[in-house]
Amino acid sequence: MAKSRISRLYSLYGMPYTKRMARVIAVYNQKGGVAKTTTCVNLSAYLALEGKKVLLIDFDPQANASSGLGHPTKLNEGSIYHGLFGLAEPDALTKPTIFYNYHLIPSSQHLAGALIELVNIPEREYKLKQFIDKIRDKYDYIFIDMPPSLSLLTINGLVAADEIVIPVQSHYFSMEGLSQLLEIIELVHKNISAQGLKVSGAVMTMFDENEPLSHKIAGDIAASFPHNVFKTRIPRSAALSEAPSYGRPVILHDPNSTGARAYEQLAKELIAQETPKQFQMPSQMIPAADPRQEQVVTPLPNESFDSAQDMADILIDIKPQVQSEQPPVVVAEEPVRDTAFYF
Ligand SMILES: Nc1ncnc2c1ncn2[C@@H]1O[C@H](COP(=O)(O)OP(=O)(O)OP(=O)(O)O)[C@@H](O)[C@H]1O
Ligand SMILES: [Mg+2]
Numbered sequence: 001m002a003k004s005r006i007s008r009l010y011s012l013y014g015m016p017y018t019k020r021m022a023r024v025i026a027v028y029n030q031k032g033g034v035a036k037t038t039t040c041v042n043l044s045a046y047l048a049l050e051g052k053k054v055l056l057i058d059f060d061p062q063a064n065a066s067s068g069l070g071h072p073t074k075l076n077e078g079s080i081y082h083g084l085f086g087l088a089e090p091d092a093l094t095k096p097t098i099f100y101n102y103h104l105i106p107s108s109q110h111l112a113g114a115l116i117e118l119v120n121i122p123e124r125e126y127k128l129k130q131f132i133d134k135i136r137d138k139y140d141y142i143f144i145d146m147p148p149s150l151s152l153l154t155i156n157g158l159v160a161a162d163e164i165v166i167p168v169q170s171h172y173f174s175m176e177g178l179s180q181l182l183e184i185i186e187l188v189h190k191n192i193s194a195q196g197l198k199v200s201g202a203v204m205t206m207f208d209e210n211e212p213l214s215h216k217i218a219g220d221i222a223a224s225f226p227h228n229v230f231k232t233r234i235p236r237s238a239a240l241s242e243a244p245s246y247g248r249p250v251i252l253h254d255p256n257s258t259g260a261r262a263y264e265q266l267a268k269e270l271i272a273q274e275t276p277k278q279f280q281m282p283s284q285m286i287p288a289a290d291p292r293q294e295q296v297v298t299p300l301p302n303e304s305f306d307s308a309q310d311m312a313d314i315l316i317d318i319k320p321q322v323q324s325e326q327p328p329v330v331v332a333e334e335p336v337r338d339t340a341f342y343f
Helices: 002-013 036-049 064-068 080-084 110-118 124-133 152-160 174-191 212-224 238-246 258-272 308-316
Strands: 023-027 054-058 102-105 141-145 163-169 198-205 278-280 329-331
Touching (some): 023 152, 036 064, 036 102, 036 238, 036 258, 080 124, 152 174, 163 174, 198 258, 238 258
Parallel strands (some): 023 163, 054 102, 054 141, 163 198
Antiparallel strands (some): 278 329
């Protein structure tokens, strides 16, 4: 039903002008070894499989995401360090992966030095944001694989992000780390980030179905965490820990493993959070007013729509004869799945 209404809109106005605007997601937990990198590498792969155009920025001097995607660090090669300081443009730093719609900007050991170099430069908290702003409209998702620390690098990552995904290891000390993390997010939210930082959700990682402690911790987090907790839990899976040594995401290593299926499910949960894409119709495409037709105006709501259907329902009631000052907002159809592999 929604589709036919949207098609009618297309026939009224012609094909819409679409523009990507990436969800920029920092995958962060200040605790080390909780599966930040594993989540970045594999979630990105499954989003690419779903037809999304994805960029993974390895923002950790350890460069595990880079090597996990088959790009071991080379000191003489461009990395996010060069992007951070305006020494290279994004295109020069972007590396392909085996998916044509999944790109990587690698890290390097230089990034460890950036901590000191950043201290005395103006707008030091906004360097990554300024870099990402240049390429936001080229991707559907930009992931930032964050380092396990609280530093100027971390602040750059959180300021650049719209959203944060928090991997939480099913481990006794996880809860303690979480309250500190929420304080950090609140601080960035209040003091630095203009548009705020949304918590997309916490995801339980290395979950052991047979271990009562895993269930207890998951239950505690579901009960006390003030934000979304993803329904998908990532199980402990040998395939997930092996895949990086082959320089590939798990989908190309063992796609039938429990770990692979869990990240596939998590990607779908993340996609389900998407709000309808909005774009402005170029003003010359708005049909001129026809005085013979009844002047009925359905006001556009100011707040965002709950679903694409809601938006389509309202739009179809807007008669094209009313020339508004602001071009109407039109909802785009689901993108065509256009994933392909390089072989
Ligand atoms: N679900 C899983 N099952 C088994 N091993 C896993 C799983 N998730 C991650 N691992 C392994 O746990 C280790 C830590 O994972 P990862 O490097 O993704 O964590 P991290 O949070 O990025 O670490 P750091 O804080 O050092 O950046 C790695 O060896 C990884 O292969
Ligand atoms: Mg990591």
